Amino acid sequence: GQSLEQPSEVTAVEGAIVQINCTYQTSGFYGLSWYQQHDGGAPTFLSYNALDGLEETGRFSSFLSRSDSYGYLLLQELQMKDSASYFCAVRVADSNYQLIWGAGTKLIIKP
Amino acid sequence: DGGITQSPKYLFRKEGQNVTLSCEQNLNHDAMYWYRQDPGQGLRLIYYSQIVNDFQKGDIAEGYSVSREKKESFPLTVTSAQKNPTAFYLCASSPDGYNEQFFGPGTRLTVL
Numbered sequence: 001g002q003s004l005e006q007p008s009e010v011t012a013v014e015g016a017i018v019q020i021n022c023t024y025q026t027s028g029f030y031g032l033s034w035y036q037q038h039d040g041g042a043p044t045f046l047s048y049n050a051l052d053g054l055e056e057t058g059r060f061s062s063f064l065s066r067s068d069s070y071g072y073l074l075l076q077e078l079q080m081k082d083s084a085s086y087f088c089a090v091r092v093a094d095s096n097y098q099l100i101w102g103a104g105t106k107l108i109i110k111p
Numbered sequence: 112d113g114g115i116t117q118s119p120k121y122l123f124r125k126e127g128q129n130v131t132l133s134c135e136q137n138l139n140h141d142a143m144y145w146y147r148q149d150p151g152q153g154l155r156l157i158y159y160s161q162i163v164n165d166f167q168k169g170d171i172a173e174g175y176s177v178s179r180e181k182k183e184s185f186p187l188t189v190t191s192a193q194k195n196p197t198a199f200y201l202c203a204s205s206p207d208g209y210n211e212q213f214f215g216p217g218t219r220l221t222v223l
Contacts, residue, residue, distance in 0.1 A: 033211070041216070042216050043201070045211045045213070087154070098156060098169070103152055104151075104152070
């Protein structure tokens with residue numbers, strides 16, 4: 001089967017750095033995406049990695065290692081508004097137009 | 112402004128009734144999707160459509176039906192055959208089915 005694993009909850013302090021990990025087991029792999037969802041809201045796209053390495057977009061960075069079937073989202077200079085759930089999602093070769101979603105990581109930020 | 116709209120935001124229905132959730136996009140996207148999200152869970156794909164007049168079942172299509180008669184519209188009907196329909200329903204679209212998906216605000220359905 002296809003599966004994505006990410007921690008259910010992560011707690012960090014405002015201004016700090018936090019890393020949210022995602023490991024995947026899928027048949028075929030095109031790329032790894034990250035989405036943010038605030039409580040009661042809709043997911044919004046953060047980043048996409050198709051190749052190994054680090055992609056940086058402002059305070060957020062995303063990393064992928066295809067050989068390890070592993071990626072992470074790095075959030076720097078945490079702000080209270082970053083409190084949300086973060087989902088990794090994989091586009092796989094045999095699912096044409098579909099994403100396989102992780103269960104999400106709830107990020108709790110303390111002042 | 113371009114975007115995806117879903118209506119209504121909250122919907123209450125009695126058990127045994129069919130209900131149709133609306134999803135409209137003016138982004139000129141080819142691909143559209145319906146997801147179900149239960150509390151504390153990820154997104155599960157119900158149906159998706161790559162092009163007008165064509166759609167495919169996702170992982171949890173039983174008890175649901177869709178149509179794609181227009182590029183902009185992808186309504187979802189939750190039928191009485193769906194055993195546990197109370198959930199948060201999200202509609203999304205993508206320019207070509209690859210990478211980024213854009214989501215509507217969602218409809219929270221409660222079946223009493």
